[in-house]
Amino acid sequence: MAVFTEVTLDQAQALSKRLNLGAVLGLRGIGAGIENTNYFLSTERGEFVLTLFERLSFEQLPFYLQLMKHLATRGLAVPDPQADASGTILFELQGKPAAVVNKLRGGHQLAPDLHHCQQVGAELARMHLAGQDFPLQQANLRGLAWWNETVPVILPFLAPEQAELLSSELAYQQQLAASAGYADLPRGPIHADLFRDNVMFEPVPQEAGVQTLPGRERLSGFFDFYFAGVDTWLFDLAVCLNDWCIDLASGRLDEARAQAFVQAYETVRPLSGTEHRLLPGLLRAAALRFWISRLWDVYLPRQASMLKPHDPAHFERVLRERIARAWHALPA
DSSP states (O other): OOSSOOOOOHHHHHHHHHHOOOOOEEEEEEESSSSSSEEEEETTTEEEEEEEEESTTTHHHHHHHHHHHHHHHTSSSOHHHOOOOOOOOOEEEETTEEEEOOOOOBOOOOSOOHHHHHHHHHHHHHHHTTTOOOOOOBBBBTTTHHHHHHHHHHGSOOOOHHHHHHHHHHHHHHHHHHHHHHHHHHHEEEOOOOGGEEEEEEEEOTTTOOOOOOOOEEEEOOOOOOOOOOEHHHHHHHHHHHHHHHHHHHHOHHHHHHHHEEEEEESOOOOOOOHHHHHHHHHHHHHHHHHHHHHHHSSSSTTTOOOSOOOHHHHHHHHHHHHHSSOOOOOO
Protein backbone atom coordinates (compact mmCIF):
# COMPACT_ATOMS: atom_id res chain seq x y z
CA MET A 1 0.00 0.00 0.00
CA ALA A 2 1.62 3.26 -1.12
CA VAL A 3 0.30 5.34 1.77
CA PHE A 4 3.34 6.73 3.51
CA THR A 5 1.50 9.27 5.67
CA GLU A 6 -1.81 8.47 7.35
CA VAL A 7 -4.63 11.02 7.16
CA THR A 8 -7.54 10.79 9.57
CA LEU A 9 -11.15 11.31 8.59
CA ASP A 10 -11.28 14.38 10.86
CA GLN A 11 -8.28 15.93 9.07
CA ALA A 12 -9.85 15.24 5.68
CA GLN A 13 -13.13 16.72 6.87
CA ALA A 14 -11.43 19.92 8.06
CA LEU A 15 -9.71 20.37 4.68
CA SER A 16 -12.91 19.60 2.79
CA LYS A 17 -14.75 22.23 4.82
CA ARG A 18 -12.01 24.79 4.08
CA LEU A 19 -12.37 24.04 0.36
CA ASN A 20 -16.19 24.20 0.52
CA LEU A 21 -16.47 20.64 -0.79
CA GLY A 22 -19.12 19.58 1.72
CA ALA A 23 -19.11 16.65 4.12
CA VAL A 24 -16.65 13.81 3.53
CA LEU A 25 -18.46 10.64 2.45
CA GLY A 26 -15.38 8.44 2.04
CA LEU A 27 -11.58 8.42 2.27
CA ARG A 28 -9.65 5.56 0.69
CA GLY A 29 -5.90 5.17 0.24
CA ILE A 30 -4.61 4.61 -3.31
CA GLY A 31 -2.09 1.79 -3.58
CA ALA A 32 -0.58 2.67 -6.95
CA GLY A 33 1.59 5.66 -6.05
CA ILE A 34 5.37 5.41 -5.72
CA GLU A 35 6.28 9.01 -4.89
CA ASN A 36 3.40 10.47 -2.89
CA THR A 37 0.57 9.55 -0.54
CA ASN A 38 -2.75 9.61 -2.40
CA TYR A 39 -6.33 9.17 -1.25
CA PHE A 40 -9.62 9.04 -3.09
CA LEU A 41 -11.76 11.65 -1.34
CA SER A 42 -15.54 11.45 -1.79
CA THR A 43 -17.53 14.47 -0.66
CA GLU A 44 -21.00 15.88 -1.10
CA ARG A 45 -19.69 17.86 -4.08
CA GLY A 46 -18.08 14.98 -5.93
CA GLU A 47 -14.99 12.81 -6.29
CA PHE A 48 -11.49 14.17 -5.63
CA VAL A 49 -7.91 13.05 -5.04
CA LEU A 50 -6.04 14.19 -1.94
CA THR A 51 -2.25 14.11 -2.31
CA LEU A 52 0.41 14.51 0.37
CA PHE A 53 3.77 15.18 -1.26
CA GLU A 54 6.52 13.02 0.19
CA ARG A 55 9.39 14.27 -2.00
CA LEU A 56 8.53 17.72 -3.32
CA SER A 57 8.81 20.71 -0.99
CA PHE A 58 6.49 23.65 -0.34
CA GLU A 59 8.89 25.79 -2.40
CA GLN A 60 8.86 23.45 -5.42
CA LEU A 61 5.14 22.75 -5.65
CA PRO A 62 3.66 26.08 -6.82
CA PHE A 63 5.01 25.55 -10.36
CA TYR A 64 3.25 22.19 -10.75
CA LEU A 65 -0.03 23.13 -9.09
CA GLN A 66 -0.30 26.54 -10.74
CA LEU A 67 0.46 24.95 -14.12
CA MET A 68 -2.43 22.51 -13.68
CA LYS A 69 -4.69 25.39 -12.58
CA HIS A 70 -3.59 27.43 -15.59
CA LEU A 71 -4.31 24.57 -18.02
CA ALA A 72 -7.63 23.70 -16.38
CA THR A 73 -8.89 27.28 -16.66
CA ARG A 74 -8.11 27.12 -20.38
CA GLY A 75 -10.28 24.06 -20.85
CA LEU A 76 -7.58 21.37 -20.86
CA ALA A 77 -8.53 17.96 -19.52
CA VAL A 78 -6.29 18.01 -16.43
CA PRO A 79 -6.92 17.79 -12.67
CA ASP A 80 -7.98 21.18 -11.30
CA PRO A 81 -6.43 22.04 -7.89
CA GLN A 82 -9.19 23.09 -5.51
CA ALA A 83 -8.83 26.51 -3.89
CA ASP A 84 -10.09 27.91 -0.60
CA ALA A 85 -11.83 31.28 -0.26
CA SER A 86 -8.50 33.13 -0.47
CA GLY A 87 -7.36 31.27 -3.62
CA THR A 88 -4.86 29.03 -1.81
CA ILE A 89 -4.30 25.65 -3.49
CA LEU A 90 -1.34 24.33 -1.43
CA PHE A 91 -2.01 23.21 2.15
CA GLU A 92 -0.32 21.35 5.00
CA LEU A 93 -1.40 18.01 6.45
CA GLN A 94 0.67 15.99 8.92
CA GLY A 95 3.54 18.39 8.30
CA LYS A 96 3.53 17.60 4.56
CA PRO A 97 2.50 19.73 1.56
CA ALA A 98 -0.96 18.70 0.38
CA ALA A 99 -3.41 19.49 -2.42
CA VAL A 100 -6.85 18.35 -3.54
CA VAL A 101 -7.75 17.98 -7.23
CA ASN A 102 -10.86 16.73 -8.98
CA LYS A 103 -10.80 13.05 -9.89
CA LEU A 104 -10.65 12.33 -13.62
CA ARG A 105 -13.21 9.92 -15.04
CA GLY A 106 -12.44 6.55 -16.58
CA GLY A 107 -9.31 4.42 -16.53
CA HIS A 108 -6.00 3.76 -18.25
CA GLN A 109 -5.61 2.36 -21.75
CA LEU A 110 -2.48 0.23 -21.56
CA ALA A 111 -2.87 -1.25 -25.06
CA PRO A 112 -3.49 1.87 -27.16
CA ASP A 113 -4.55 1.79 -30.79
CA LEU A 114 -4.49 4.52 -33.44
CA HIS A 115 -7.63 6.11 -31.99
CA HIS A 116 -6.06 6.57 -28.54
CA CYS A 117 -2.78 7.86 -29.99
CA GLN A 118 -4.58 10.44 -32.11
CA GLN A 119 -6.46 11.79 -29.11
CA VAL A 120 -3.37 12.03 -26.94
CA GLY A 121 -1.37 13.64 -29.75
CA ALA A 122 -3.94 16.37 -30.38
CA GLU A 123 -4.45 17.07 -26.67
CA LEU A 124 -0.68 17.26 -26.11
CA ALA A 125 -0.44 19.98 -28.76
CA ARG A 126 -3.35 21.86 -27.18
CA MET A 127 -1.59 21.62 -23.81
CA HIS A 128 1.62 23.04 -25.25
CA LEU A 129 -0.17 26.01 -26.81
CA ALA A 130 -2.24 26.65 -23.68
CA GLY A 131 0.92 26.82 -21.58
CA GLN A 132 2.61 29.48 -23.71
CA ASP A 133 1.54 32.33 -21.43
CA PHE A 134 2.12 30.50 -18.14
CA PRO A 135 4.20 32.99 -16.13
CA LEU A 136 6.18 30.70 -13.82
CA GLN A 137 9.53 29.27 -14.90
CA GLN A 138 11.19 26.03 -13.86
CA ALA A 139 13.64 23.99 -15.88
CA ASN A 140 13.00 20.32 -16.61
CA LEU A 141 14.64 18.95 -13.46
CA ARG A 142 15.34 15.63 -15.20
CA GLY A 143 16.93 17.25 -18.26
CA LEU A 144 20.49 17.46 -19.53
CA ALA A 145 21.92 19.10 -16.40
CA TRP A 146 20.63 16.19 -14.30
CA TRP A 147 21.95 13.64 -16.81
CA ASN A 148 25.40 15.23 -16.59
CA GLU A 149 25.34 14.96 -12.79
CA THR A 150 23.85 11.48 -12.59
CA VAL A 151 25.66 9.48 -15.29
CA PRO A 152 29.09 9.56 -13.54
CA VAL A 153 27.44 8.28 -10.37
CA ILE A 154 25.76 5.26 -11.98
CA LEU A 155 28.50 4.28 -14.47
CA PRO A 156 30.42 2.14 -11.91
CA PHE A 157 27.40 -0.13 -11.54
CA LEU A 158 27.13 -0.98 -15.25
CA ALA A 159 28.62 -3.63 -17.48
CA PRO A 160 31.31 -2.27 -19.83
CA GLU A 161 29.07 -2.29 -22.93
CA GLN A 162 26.30 -0.48 -21.03
CA ALA A 163 28.74 2.11 -19.71
CA GLU A 164 30.05 2.71 -23.21
CA LEU A 165 26.54 3.18 -24.59
CA LEU A 166 25.54 5.52 -21.77
CA SER A 167 28.67 7.66 -22.08
CA SER A 168 28.54 7.89 -25.87
CA GLU A 169 24.86 8.79 -25.91
CA LEU A 170 25.35 11.47 -23.26
CA ALA A 171 28.12 12.97 -25.42
CA TYR A 172 25.79 12.89 -28.44
CA GLN A 173 23.04 14.67 -26.50
CA GLN A 174 25.46 17.31 -25.21
CA GLN A 175 26.47 18.03 -28.80
CA LEU A 176 22.84 18.12 -29.95
CA ALA A 177 21.83 20.50 -27.15
CA ALA A 178 24.66 22.87 -28.14
CA SER A 179 23.55 23.03 -31.79
CA ALA A 180 21.91 26.02 -33.46
CA GLY A 181 18.94 23.91 -34.53
CA TYR A 182 18.26 22.82 -30.98
CA ALA A 183 18.36 26.45 -29.80
CA ASP A 184 15.62 27.26 -32.33
CA LEU A 185 13.20 24.59 -31.06
CA PRO A 186 9.99 26.06 -29.59
CA ARG A 187 9.63 25.46 -25.88
CA GLY A 188 7.42 26.03 -22.88
CA PRO A 189 5.93 24.03 -20.01
CA ILE A 190 5.87 20.30 -20.78
CA HIS A 191 4.46 17.30 -18.93
CA ALA A 192 7.71 15.31 -19.42
CA ASP A 193 6.23 12.02 -18.13
CA LEU A 194 3.07 11.44 -20.18
CA PHE A 195 3.11 7.65 -20.20
CA ARG A 196 0.06 5.44 -20.71
CA ASP A 197 -0.61 5.29 -16.98
CA ASN A 198 -0.77 9.10 -16.70
CA VAL A 199 -3.71 9.42 -19.10
CA MET A 200 -7.35 8.53 -18.55
CA PHE A 201 -10.03 7.45 -21.03
CA GLU A 202 -13.73 6.92 -20.50
CA PRO A 203 -16.13 4.83 -22.58
CA VAL A 204 -18.19 6.63 -25.18
CA PRO A 205 -21.87 6.41 -24.13
CA GLN A 206 -23.41 3.43 -25.85
CA GLU A 207 -26.38 4.01 -28.11
CA ALA A 208 -29.35 1.75 -27.61
CA GLY A 209 -28.82 -1.53 -29.39
CA VAL A 210 -25.35 -0.60 -30.66
CA GLN A 211 -22.33 -2.64 -29.58
CA THR A 212 -19.48 -0.49 -28.22
CA LEU A 213 -16.40 -0.98 -30.40
CA PRO A 214 -13.00 -1.70 -28.82
CA GLY A 215 -10.79 1.35 -28.68
CA ARG A 216 -13.62 3.87 -28.93
CA GLU A 217 -12.98 5.42 -25.55
CA ARG A 218 -12.52 9.18 -25.39
CA LEU A 219 -9.72 10.92 -23.57
CA SER A 220 -10.81 12.30 -20.21
CA GLY A 221 -7.54 13.79 -19.00
CA PHE A 222 -3.80 13.98 -18.36
CA PHE A 223 -2.54 13.84 -14.78
CA ASP A 224 0.60 13.53 -12.62
CA PHE A 225 2.35 16.74 -13.62
CA TYR A 226 5.03 16.42 -10.93
CA PHE A 227 7.91 16.01 -13.39
CA ALA A 228 6.78 19.00 -15.47
CA GLY A 229 9.15 21.80 -16.41
CA VAL A 230 10.08 24.17 -19.21
CA ASP A 231 11.78 22.35 -22.07
CA THR A 232 11.35 21.81 -25.81
CA TRP A 233 7.90 20.72 -26.89
CA LEU A 234 9.61 18.20 -29.17
CA PHE A 235 11.11 16.42 -26.16
CA ASP A 236 7.59 16.03 -24.69
CA LEU A 237 6.38 14.60 -27.99
CA ALA A 238 9.33 12.19 -28.07
CA VAL A 239 8.59 10.96 -24.53
CA CYS A 240 5.06 10.13 -25.67
CA LEU A 241 6.14 8.38 -28.87
CA ASN A 242 8.54 6.20 -26.88
CA ASP A 243 5.68 4.89 -24.75
CA TRP A 244 2.41 5.17 -26.67
CA CYS A 245 3.78 4.01 -30.02
CA ILE A 246 6.13 1.11 -29.33
CA ASP A 247 6.16 -2.63 -29.00
CA LEU A 248 6.84 -2.99 -25.28
CA ALA A 249 8.67 -6.28 -25.60
CA SER A 250 11.25 -5.08 -28.14
CA GLY A 251 11.16 -1.30 -27.77
CA ARG A 252 10.68 -0.99 -31.52
CA LEU A 253 8.58 1.92 -32.79
CA ASP A 254 5.16 1.06 -34.21
CA GLU A 255 5.30 3.38 -37.19
CA ALA A 256 1.54 3.40 -37.84
CA ARG A 257 0.77 4.54 -34.30
CA ALA A 258 3.68 6.97 -34.30
CA GLN A 259 2.59 8.54 -37.57
CA ALA A 260 -1.01 8.82 -36.32
CA PHE A 261 0.19 10.44 -33.09
CA VAL A 262 2.37 13.04 -34.85
CA GLN A 263 -0.21 13.86 -37.51
CA ALA A 264 -2.88 14.40 -34.84
CA TYR A 265 -0.47 16.66 -32.97
CA GLU A 266 0.17 18.62 -36.17
CA THR A 267 -3.54 19.23 -36.76
CA VAL A 268 -3.26 21.54 -33.73
CA ARG A 269 0.38 22.71 -33.89
CA PRO A 270 2.38 21.92 -37.05
CA LEU A 271 6.00 21.00 -36.43
CA SER A 272 8.71 23.15 -37.97
CA GLY A 273 11.21 21.75 -40.45
CA THR A 274 13.86 21.84 -37.72
CA GLU A 275 11.59 19.86 -35.38
CA HIS A 276 11.07 17.19 -38.03
CA ARG A 277 14.82 17.05 -38.64
CA LEU A 278 15.71 16.75 -34.95
CA LEU A 279 12.95 14.32 -33.96
CA PRO A 280 15.21 11.21 -34.21
CA GLY A 281 17.72 12.82 -31.84
CA LEU A 282 15.01 13.83 -29.39
CA LEU A 283 13.59 10.29 -29.45
CA ARG A 284 17.04 9.15 -28.33
CA ALA A 285 17.09 11.88 -25.67
CA ALA A 286 13.74 10.76 -24.28
CA ALA A 287 14.91 7.14 -24.11
CA LEU A 288 18.14 8.19 -22.41
CA ARG A 289 16.32 10.26 -19.79
CA PHE A 290 14.24 7.32 -18.60
CA TRP A 291 17.09 4.82 -18.81
CA ILE A 292 19.15 7.06 -16.53
CA SER A 293 16.33 7.60 -14.05
CA ARG A 294 15.53 3.89 -13.86
CA LEU A 295 19.20 3.05 -13.34
CA TRP A 296 19.28 5.68 -10.59
CA ASP A 297 16.21 4.16 -8.92
CA VAL A 298 17.74 0.67 -8.99
CA TYR A 299 21.27 1.44 -7.83
CA LEU A 300 20.68 4.51 -5.66
CA PRO A 301 17.10 4.19 -4.39
CA ARG A 302 15.63 6.84 -2.13
CA GLN A 303 14.49 5.48 1.22
CA ALA A 304 10.78 4.68 1.32
CA SER A 305 10.08 6.47 -1.96
CA MET A 306 9.88 3.53 -4.37
CA LEU A 307 7.83 0.38 -3.89
CA LYS A 308 9.43 -1.44 -6.79
CA PRO A 309 11.80 0.21 -9.29
CA HIS A 310 10.94 -0.09 -12.96
CA ASP A 311 13.23 -2.28 -15.07
CA PRO A 312 16.01 -0.15 -16.62
CA ALA A 313 16.54 -2.73 -19.38
CA HIS A 314 13.36 -1.58 -21.11
CA PHE A 315 14.68 1.88 -21.92
CA GLU A 316 18.11 0.51 -22.73
CA ARG A 317 16.36 -1.52 -25.48
CA VAL A 318 14.40 1.56 -26.59
CA LEU A 319 17.58 3.64 -26.82
CA ARG A 320 19.41 0.99 -28.83
CA GLU A 321 16.42 0.80 -31.20
CA ARG A 322 16.29 4.60 -31.67
CA ILE A 323 20.02 4.67 -32.46
CA ALA A 324 19.78 1.74 -34.88
CA ARG A 325 16.64 2.98 -36.66
CA ALA A 326 16.22 6.74 -36.91
CA TRP A 327 12.56 7.60 -37.55
CA HIS A 328 11.21 10.70 -39.27
CA ALA A 329 7.52 11.53 -39.24
CA LEU A 330 5.89 12.58 -42.48
CA PRO A 331 4.58 16.16 -42.23
CA ALA A 332 0.82 16.29 -41.82
